[in-house]
Amino acid sequence: MALSINPTKNHRGREKGLLVYPVYSRRSRGLSVGINLFPDKKFCPFDCPYCEVFPFENNSFFLLPQMEADLREAIAAALEQDIPIKDICFSGNGEPSLSPDFPEALKLAASIREELAPCASMVLITNGAGLMKPQIFSRLLDAVLGSEKLDVWLKLDAGTPEWYKKINRCEIPFEEITLKKKEFASCAPVTIQTMLCSVEGERPSAEESHAWLEFLLGLAASGNIRKVQIYGKARSAPGDPLASSLPVEYLEERASSLRRSLEAGGFSLPVEVFP
Secondary structure (H helix, E strand, O other): OOOOOOOEOOOHHHHHOOOEEEEEEOOOOEEEEEEOOOOOEOEOOOOOOOOOOOOOEOOOOOOHHHHHHHHHHHHHHHHHOOOOEEEEEEOOOEOHHHOOOHHHHHHHHHHHHHHHOOOOEEEEEEOOHHHHOHHHHHHHHHHHHOOOOEEEEEEOOOOOHHHHHHHOOOOOOHHHHHHHHHHHHOOOOEEEEEEEOEEOOEOOOHHHHHHHHHHHHHHHHOOOEEEEEEEEOOOOOOOOOOEEOOOHHHHHHHHHHHHHHHHHOOOOOOEEEEO
16 A cells, blocks of 8 residues: 655645645654645744745635544555654644644544554644634643643744744734743743744844843743754745745854753753754
8 A cells, every 4th residue: 555645855735635744854854744724725823934835725625534534544554664653743734723623633633643653743833823812722731731742843933023023924912922932831841943044135133043042041941842943944935035044054053052051051952953
């Protein structure tokens, strides 16, 4: 049996209405089985200029039974080919936690993971917008601390309101969403993800870099950061060339600075770079 969706290094299939899309993920370091809760259109309160999801609309729609069938098929096919599954990941064409189907989809996916791929992680890639809603905040907290063992990969692209406006272009006030991220990370472990790229030819300022570092040190003090993933722009985006990649040396320099500060503060946690 062959994988119904051949694993690729990109996520283009999700824009064709796919609910499940196996991909080779650099940050997962292997096969990640993605779940897309928005097969019909892009839905996200963020408008990041580096985002690889092109605006689109089609006649697809999300159905839990179809997700279950596709997920079971993808996992079974991978196992038959002796391909280790690193994680089952909610990402897709927008902010997964804002989908009305997310709570039940997460419950179902976790159950299937436990049955068929217990060594795989359950991952949510989120920009944190859902944390603004108390019911979603509570659901995610339960998922992280409970039997679903959800690994929340939380976006933190900016340390200042000014850079947040450029890199995330979101109407949610910076102070409010940052406070919610801090509150969540004080209650449950998270993986922090930061995109470093230039916007309109401008890279993050020294002030921005320092504010981002200080915020991460504050989160580390809670003891709830699993790791930090610094990544660069590696795929084309509909907004190109508004955002562009930065030299690998810059990403490594920011990572090294964070590692030194963490060590000086007595914190030990992985800081990974994905150019």
